[in-house]
Amino acid sequence: MEIRSVKTVWFSPTGTTNAVVAAIARGIDAGTPDIIDITRPAGRKLSLQTSAHDLLIVGVPVYLGRIPALAGDWLRTLVAQDTPAVCVVVYGNRAYDDALLELHDILAERGCRPVAGAACIGQHSFSTPGAVTAEGRPDARDCAQAEAFGKNVGEKLRAVTSPVQAPAVSFPGSRPYRMATCHPYREGTPFWNVDFIAVGDSCIQCGRCAEGCPVGAIDPEDSRAIDTKRCITCCACIRYCPVQAKTIMPGIVQDASLRVFTLNKEHREPEWFL
Ligand SMILES: Cc1cc2nc3c(=O)[nH]c(=O)nc-3n(C[C@H](O)[C@H](O)[C@H](O)COP(=O)(O)O)c2cc1C
Structure with missing residues (x-):
């Protein structure tokens, strides 16, 4: 199929998710992508319709093993018709749990055909000076891998005559999606209640x-x-x-972020699904 336009959608408060999505789009090499930045309220006022000739790349960060609720709300307004889609989650070196599967399911329900996906690492939003988790990620190596992955996605789509023929991908995770808890808070109390x-x-x-x-x-x-x-x-x-x-906030909140740092020092590699 001919990729007539690439549309990139991201929610990226601290700027790591957009870096990964932009690198994938560069690799696809189908002209300048349209950018739909839904990070701030003004961006989420716009709606999006896509066709089978577009390629959609959607990136969101992982929040407690899920996709951020307000990004999910906006994505549920998307109107797509057999649009090939690349699902991208970026996480802070702990785990992405069910987030990639959740993103896949929302896009499929809105009329997309998820043909590829990625789970990449970004510097953890809760990093504090002296306790930076996944510092500098995505780094140059991650971005080079993301570009190479984008190239492969482009080849996969150009090898078929319509997105309906492109083999679907499957992602790890389980339904119903679980929300990770965040020790030392009470079980099930999300950060945003404090x-x-x-x-x-x-x-x-x-x-x-x-x-x-x-x-x-x-x-x-x-x-x-x-x-x-x-x-x-x-x-x-x-x-x-x-x-x-x-x-x-110093105290219990900072202790939780230090715990993230202490427990997640191991270097993790991005995962690519095609
Ligand atoms: C509220 C919140 C919850 C998070 N939960 C997780 C998580 O469950 N697993 C993980 O590895 N990283 C988690 N992170 C880290 C982000 O996924 C990571 O830093 C990501 O790169 C941020 O994307 P952005 O730079 O596009 O905002 C969380 C961050 C926030 C703000």
Whole structure:
């Protein structure tokens, strides 16, 4: 089949998922891809329809072994007609559990034909200075592998006359999907039910955190004012603060992030499914 356009969709609060998706798209080599960035509220206001001549690459981070709920909500509005799709999850070196399967199922239900997938490693959003999990990932090696994978996806599709003929892929995971728990919190209590972000005195009220927040949880007039009920603990505000005024809350929350660091030091390789 001829790939007339590549559409990349990502939710990427701290910028690792988009790097992987962009590298895969480069490898496919079918012109400049359309970028549908659903990280921030404005991006999620747009809707998307795709056809059998498009190739869709969808990337989301793994949150507690699942895909982020608001990314899932947006993806369930997608209207696709036999669109070949590449499912991509990026995780912080712990595990991706059922997230890739969940992404596959949503895209298939919306009319896509999942033909390939990837589970890649990204620097953990909860990294703190001195305790950085999967530092610098995806690195140059990961991105080179992602490009090579993209090339193989392109070859797989160009070898058939329609996406319906492209062999489907299967992914690890189980249904019903499980949500990982996060010791030391009570079983089943997600991070986002606690006060997660601390704001230090060095805050210069530049408003970049409010601009970058995927859920509008920070007051644009007061960078210190965080709506903890809306906060999804994605750490975009920490990542984009120019003066490091935002950190993970000391105490139980920081202990949890240190635990992530301690338990997940082993180097993991990306997995490619074709
Ligand atoms: C709320 C939350 C939960 C997370 N849960 C997991 C997890 O279950 N397994 C894992 O390996 N990484 C987990 N991570 C780490 C992210 O998946 C990882 O850092 C990813 O690269 C972030 O993507 P982004 O840079 O596109 O935002 C979690 C991060 C957050 C913010």
